Amino acid sequence: MKNNYILLFCILLSPILAIAQQFTVKGKVTDSDGQPIPFVSVFIKGTTKGVSANVDGAYSINVERGVVTLSYTVVGFKTATQTIDVFDNVTVDKTLQTEHYTLNSVTISAGGEDPAYKIVRNAIKNRKAYLEEIFAYNSDVYIKGMQKLVGAPKKFFGRDIQKTLNLDTNRNGILYLSESQSKFSFMKPDRIKEEMISSKISGRNNAFSFNKASDMRINFYENLLLANTGLSSRSFVSPIADNAMFYYRYKLLGKSEENGVTVNKIEVIPKRKNDPVFRGVIYIADNTWRLMGTDVILTKDAGVNLIDTLNIAQHFIKIDKYYMPGNLKFQFNGDVFGFKFEGYFISFYSNYNINPKFEKGYFTPEILKITKAVNKKDSTYWANNRPIPLTNEERRDYIKKDSIALRMQSKPYLDSLEKVNNNFTFGKILITGYAYNDRYNKRSISFDPMLRSVFYNTVEGFAVKYGVSYRKRYEDNRYVTVRPEVRYGFKNETFTANLNTYYYYDAVKRAGVGVNFGSEIADLNNYGTMNLLSNTINTLLFERNFPKFYKRDFISINTQRELATGLQASLSLDYTKNHALTNTTLYKFRDYDDRAFTSNNPLNPTDDSPFFQTYKSTSVTASLNYTIGQKYITRPDAKIYTESKYPRLSLRYKKGINGLLGGETDYDLVTFEAIQERIGLGLFGYTSFVVGAGKFLNNHKLFYPEFKHFRGNNAMFFPPNLRKFRFLDFYQYSTNEHYFEAHLEHNFSGFILNKVPLLRKLKLEEVVGINYLTQPQKKNYTEYYFGIQRLVFGISYGFAFDNGKQVNHGFRFAYNL
Numbered sequence: 001m002k003n004n005y006i007l008l009f010c011i012l013l014s015p016i017l018a019i020a021q022q023f024t025v026k027g028k029v030t031d032s033d034g035q036p037i038p039f040v041s042v043f044i045k046g047t048t049k050g051v052s053a054n055v056d057g058a059y060s061i062n063v064e065r066g067v068v069t070l071s072y073t074v075v076g077f078k079t080a081t082q083t084i085d086v087f088d089n090v091t092v093d094k095t096l097q098t099e100h101y102t103l104n105s106v107t108i109s110a111g112g113e114d115p116a117y118k119i120v121r122n123a124i125k126n127r128k129a130y131l132e133e134i135f136a137y138n139s140d141v142y143i144k145g146m147q148k149l150v151g152a153p154k155k156f157f158g159r160d161i162q163k164t165l166n167l168d169t170n171r172n173g174i175l176y177l178s179e180s181q182s183k184f185s186f187m188k189p190d191r192i193k194e195e196m197i198s199s200k201i202s203g204r205n206n207a208f209s210f211n212k213a214s215d216m217r218i219n220f221y222e223n224l225l226l227a228n229t230g231l232s233s234r235s236f237v238s239p240i241a242d243n244a245m246f247y248y249r250y251k252l253l254g255k256s257e258e259n260g261v262t263v264n265k266i267e268v269i270p271k272r273k274n275d276p277v278f279r280g281v282i283y284i285a286d287n288t289w290r291l292m293g294t295d296v297i298l299t300k301d302a303g304v305n306l307i308d309t310l311n312i313a314q315h316f317i318k319i320d321k322y323y324m325p326g327n328l329k330f331q332f333n334g335d336v337f338g339f340k341f342e343g344y345f346i347s348f349y350s351n352y353n354i355n356p357k358f359e360k361g362y363f364t365p366e367i368l369k370i371t372k373a374v375n376k377k378d379s380t381y382w383a384n385n386r387p388i389p390l391t392n393e394e395r396r397d398y399i400k401k402d403s404i405a406l407r408m409q410s411k412p413y414l415d416s417l418e419k420v421n422n423n424f425t426f427g428k429i430l431i432t433g434y435a436y437n438d439r440y441n442k443r444s445i446s447f448d449p450m451l452r453s454v455f456y457n458t459v460e461g462f463a464v465k466y467g468v469s470y471r472k473r474y475e476d477n478r479y480v481t482v483r484p485e486v487r488y489g490f491k492n493e494t495f496t497a498n499l500n501t502y503y504y505y506d507a508v509k510r511a512g513v514g515v516n517f518g519s520e521i522a523d524l525n526n527y528g529t530m531n532l533l534s535n536t537i538n539t540l541l542f543e544r545n546f547p548k549f550y551k552r553d554f555i556s557i558n559t560q561r562e563l564a565t566g567l568q569a570s571l572s573l574d575y576t577k578n579h580a581l582t583n584t585t586l587y588k589f590r591d592y593d594d595r596a597f598t599s600n601n602p603l604n605p606t607d608d609s610p611f612f613q614t615y616k617s618t619s620v621t622a623s624l625n626y627t628i629g630q631k632y633i634t635r636p637d638a639k640i641y642t643e644s645k646y647p648r649l650s651l652r653y654k655k656g657i658n659g660l661l662g663g664e665t666d667y668d669l670v671t672f673e674a675i676q677e678r679i680g681l682g683l684f685g686y687t688s689f690v691v692g693a694g695k696f697l698n699n700h701k702l703f704y705p706e707f708k709h710f711r712g713n714n715a716m717f718f719p720p721n722l723r724k725f726r727f728l729d730f731y732q733y734s735t736n737e738h739y740f741e742a743h744l745e746h747n748f749s750g751f752i753l754n755k756v757p758l759l760r761k762l763k764l765e766e767v768v769g770i771n772y773l774t775q776p777q778k779k780n781y782t783e784y785y786f787g788i789q790r791l792v793f794g795i796s797y798g799f800a801f802d803n804g805k806q807v808n809h810g811f812r813f814a815y816n817l
Contacts, residue, residue, distance in 0.1 A: 025084060026060035026389075027092040029053050029072060037074055037096060039346060039388075041315055041326045045069040045081060048139075048319060048352045051387035052327050055344075058389045072096060073326070075283060075293035075315050079258055101254025101265040116250035116266045122289040123240045130290060131221035134322060136187040136358065140351045141194075142387045143182070143211040146394065147343030148174040156337070174397045175341075177202035179386065180211040182368075185356065191363040199374045200382060202394075203401025208370050208635055216328055216347040218312065220282075220291055227680045228643065231310070232303045233749030233765060235682045236276045239268040240291070247277045255286075262286035273301050274760050276683060278312075290323055292316060303750065303763070307334035319352045348387050365565045367642065368633040414440040442473040455532035458545045458583040458597055460521065461491025465532065477507035477637040487521055492584040494551065496520050507638040510568065511561040519553045521581075524602060524611075525709040529730045530718070538715065543588050543595045546714045546730060548602045550611070550705060551579040562639070566630030572621045575661050578705055580610035602731030603704075612703045618663030619706075623652040647676040656702055665706060667736075668697040677722065685749035685765070690722055695738040707734040710741065710773065713812070720794065720814040725771045726783055727800035727808040733778040745769035753788070764788045767796065779803050785812070792816040 029040045036057025043050030044063065053059040061070070069083045070092070077096040084092060152161045152171040167173040181197045192214050199209040218225055223242055224235035237247045251267040264284045270277045280296030298310045310332045317326035326349060333342035390398070407413050418437055428434045433449040446469045453466045467485035474480075486497045498518025505511055523529055529547045530538070538544040558572035582600050598605035628646035632639055650673040656665030671694030678686045694708055711721060712728040722743055748766040753759045771783040780803045787796025794814035800807050 021065050022062045023065060023086050024060055024062055024089045025068075025070065025086065025092055026058070026089075027094060029057045029059060029074075029094050029096060031077070032095060032097060037077060039313070039315075039327055039329055040072055040074040040077075040096070041317065041348075043071045043073075043317065043326075043350075045071045048317070048350055050317075050326075050348075050350050052346070052348045054389045054391050056391050058391075060386075060389050062384065073315065073317070075295055075313065078256075099256045099258070101256045101263075103252070103254050114251055116252035116264070117245075119252070119264050119266060119284050119286075119289070120240060120244070120248075120250050123284050123291070124242060124244060126289045127221050127240050127242070131219065132188075134324070134354060136185075136356055137324070137352060137354045138183065138185040138356045139324075139349045139353070141182045141184045141213040141216070142179070142348045142350075143209075143213065143216060143345065144179045144388055145176065145209075145211060145343070145345040146174060146178075147176045147341060148172070149339060149341050151335075151338075151340035153338040156339075174202065174393065176343075177394055177397050178209045178211060179382070180209040181385065182211075182213050184213040185358065185362070187358060187363060192367050193363050194368045196368065196370045196374050198377045198381065198385070199370070200377070201375075202398050203405050205402065205405050206375065208375055211345075212368055212633075213347065214367060216330075216345065218314070218328065220294055220314070224682045227682065228678065230305070231298075232276065232305060233685060233747065234276050234303060234751070235680065236278065236298065236302065237683070239278055239282050239294075239296070247271055247275050253281070258292075261288075261292075263292050268296065270302075274303070274754050276303050278302070280311075292323070303754070306336065307332045309333055317349075319354055322354060324352055324354070325349050346388065350387065365629075365631050366634055367631045370633070370635045372636045409440075411440045414438075444471050445469070446471075452533065456536045456540055457532075457547065457549070458539060458585055459492060459549045459581050459600055460489025460494065461585045461587070463487065463489040463491075475637075477504075479504050485518075485520075489521070489584075492581070494521070496551065498554075506561075508634075509562045510639060511559075513557075513559040515555075515557050517555040519551065521549050522552050522705075524548045524550055524705060525712070525730055525734070526705070527709055527711050529712070530715060534715065534717065539597075540587075540589045543590065543592045543597065544715075545583075545597045548600050548611075548731060549581050551581055552705075553577040553579075563624075565632060566627040566641075566644075568625045570621075570623050570625075574617075574619050574621070575663070576617050577614065578612075578617065578703070579614050580612050582608055582610060615664045615703060616662045617656060617665045617703075617706065618660040619654055619656045619665065621652065621654040623650065625650045643678075645679075647674045649674050656706060658701065665702050666698065666700040667702040667706060669708065670695055670697060671708070675722070681746075684751055685747045687744070687746045688722055689742070689744045691740075691742045692723075693738075693740045696736055699736045702736060704734070707736050708739060709734045710739075716811065717813045717815060720816055725773070726785055726796070726798050726812050727810075728771075728773065728781065728783070733773070733775065733781075735775045735777065737776050739773065739775040741774075742772045743769070747789075762790065764790050767794070769796075787812075789814065 029037045031037055038053065038055045038057060040053040040059065041050055042053065042059045042061055051059055051061045063086055065086055067083065067085050069081055071079065071081050072094050073079045076099055078099050080094060080096055082092055082094060084090065149167060150172055155161060161167065162171050165175065178201045180199045183195045183197060185193045194213050201207045201209055220238050220240060223238055225238055227235040237244060239248055247270065249269040249271055251269065253265040253267055256263050262285065264286065266282050266284060268278060268280060268282055270279055278296035278298060282294050283292040285292050293316060294312060294314045296312055298304050300308055304310060310330060313329045315326045316323040327346060329344060329346045331344040418439065422436050424434060429447060430450050434447045435444060437444045448467050453464050456462050465487040467483055470482040472480045481502045483500045488495045496519040498516065498520050500516045502512055502514040535547050538546060554574065554576040556572060556574045558570065560568060560570035563569050586597050599608045601607045601611045625648060627644045627648040630644050631642045633642065652671045654669045656667040657663050658666035671692065673690065673692040675690040677688040679688065680686050710728060710733065711724040712730040713724060713726050714730055722745060746768050750763060750765055752766050753764050766788055768786045773781045782801045783798055785796045785798030787794055792815060796812050798812060799809045
């Protein structure tokens with residue numbers, strides 16, 4: 001009787017199992033000449049479930065048993081369907097016919113306007129409506145990224161490139177291959193939430209992909225595109241932007257009927273070669289004037305950095321009465337120092353819901369969540385869920401790198417690798433520094449380069465400063481650093497040594513603790529004035545001894561931790577014993593008749609006596625840093641802040657405690673600062689600013705090292721810093737009362753010089769700026785400057801005014817090495 005019940009149960013269950021059973025339909029999509037068509041969208045008709053063909057035209061889709069109709073769509077080809085009775089795995093190859101765009105019904109009079117202009121004007125009129133029509137949606141997003149070298153030099157800085165990058169004998173090969181699947185949600189105006197479901201990186205089984213669906217979003221209905229992506233300092237003008245007619249010429253290539261919709265194929269052509277614009281083809285529907293697809297490129301002429309060409313191809317699918325992105329491809333190539341590379345990132349969207357019901361509080365500052373389970377999916381999972389099949393090259397790369405991934409983590413393999421990389425040479429220790437790595441035990445030791453350790457100043461004479469850094473990494477991105485450092489001046493015969501340690505114990509909470517102690521020769525301006533090499537050159541060759549020094553014995557304990565998203569707190573307790581120093585030598589290579597070295601007293605250049613008496617100081621410093629609108633990415637091993645479009649605010653309190661540990665200072669200083677860098681202004685470049693103010697609530701007893709200092713500059717050559725003045729003395733206007741300072745700099749990113757034929761190829765960036773300071777001894781001090789910069793170098797000319805009276809002017813050269 002029991003067996004009969006089991007039999008009856010199986011009979012009843014069998015139809016259900018049959019219905020739920022899935023099979024695979026795979027094949028290849030080609031054109032009429034048999035050539036593969038890349039990235040064709042293949043959807044189950046009447047649904048938003050689909051896949052995409054890969055670069056070789058191969059596709060694979062899982063469907064349920066029964067009759068199913070597949071729809072094949074791609075820009076430039078006629079949409080085709082295929083009805084299949086599926087009862088087993090089946091191969092279905094499909095040939096698509098080229099979409100013929102004709103001008104048979106279009107009349108273009110001699111000297112008349114191309115019909116494309118009327119179409120584009122209508123698209124521009126409807127741009128904003130289509131930009132705003134979707135309030136919210138969610139979808140599944142699959143992203144695949146691949147970069148490979150297609151040519152490289154045999155050696156680079158003495159290293160064999162084939163062995164270092166694991167390339168073939170022609171120095172070709174895949175450098176990076178990654179896939180991810182995510183659930184992506186969006187709601188206007190700019191709320192996003194993404195949860196990564198799966199992640200895979202070739203050869204790195206325990207790593208998490210950096211693919212991000214929000215990075216793959218591009219909407220040609222927006223006026224300006226690709227802002228703050230690093231692709232260029234400026235944004236790029238959409239072919240249907242409100243002012244697009246100023247930047248583009250248009251040519252109608254033809255019309256075609258697709259599912260009852262007349263689609264216009266329009267070529268977009270830059271009016272001026274070096275404007276930040278696209279070139280290529282856009283597809284616009286008649287009557288509705290919707291974008292149906294894009295296939296455009298950006299080149300070096302448009303101002304892109306690092307790469308030669310970027311191709312952006314976007315295809316839309318119809319969801320109800322709307323059109324949403326079906327797939328989006330960024331394909332690029334370039335050549336940097338002889339390394340020729342190419343690659344792509346493609347995103348595929350499916351299972352759209354354009355009327356989602358998000359719960360209150362669904363959107364938070366967390367824009368992407370990655371859990372530990374994300375990279376645990378096996379090959380069977382990926383074979384069944386990957387919407388874009390791997391190419392043969394990608395499949396071989398996975399097999400090769402995954403097979404040796406475990407071996408590459410073994411001690412014998414890593415030891416053999418380090419045996420080559422850890423090779424000690426005199427050139428390394430002299431010029432670049434020497435590093436010893438032990439990857440198996442996750443530790444490294446770095447030795448400073450000896451040439452940079454030798455320097456000269458009028459306080460110490462010729463001197464050496466040498467340090468060694470040790471770093472040990474642990475799980476979850478925790479690490480420990482230890483750095484001992486020694487310094488000896490041969491003229492003043494003063495030896496100092498200190499030890500700096502830091503333990504970063506919680507990457508998610510951004511928490512760490514440090515202990516530093518010893519002695520050192522420090523700059524009287526706690527921000528520093530110039531590096532040791534620059535001062536050596538200025539002192540020996542130009543008889544300019546700008547920096548002023550003192551000796552400090554110290555112990556410092558500090559800690560920091562995130563209190564809430566965007567809110568970071570830090571606390572430190574410091575004890576110092578400070579000693580004034582004096583010049584011990586006036587040696588220089590060249591003696592200028594109109595110059596003389598100044599004393600080590602910054603306020604009295606002719607007084608060679610000690611600047612202050614030896615004293616002790618005990619202080620506590622607390623600070624809060626808050627970034628408005630901070631977004632972040634959560635990973636199992638870290639919490640990663642993204643760039644905020646709002647300012648970062650800093651509040652700091654420092655107190656000198658009289659009597660604690662023998663401390664002789666008594667003061668209270670409160671400071672506040674607001675800063676925001678690279679505020680995008682579209683085609684006009686970007687602006688950065690910082691404003692700060694502070695006051696000593698109590699200044700009963702403090703010495704010059706405890707004053708509020710500013711980032712001044714006495715030198716013609718200097719490292720740039722937004723907070724840095726260009727003509728203000730390093731030391732003269734430090735204060736123990738109150739102050740207000742402001743800095744504003746705008747970078748036009750080539751907006752002006754890009755229009756000058758002989759200069760545009762240099763890609764120079766124009767900068768203008770203002771620096772302002774007021775305090776009791778220096779009221780209404782203002783600097784104005786303008787100049788040009790490129791990469792790590794810049795030149796500017798500026799004027800300095802003290803309460804309306806010009807006090808300085810001249811050239812300044814910036815370097816950022």
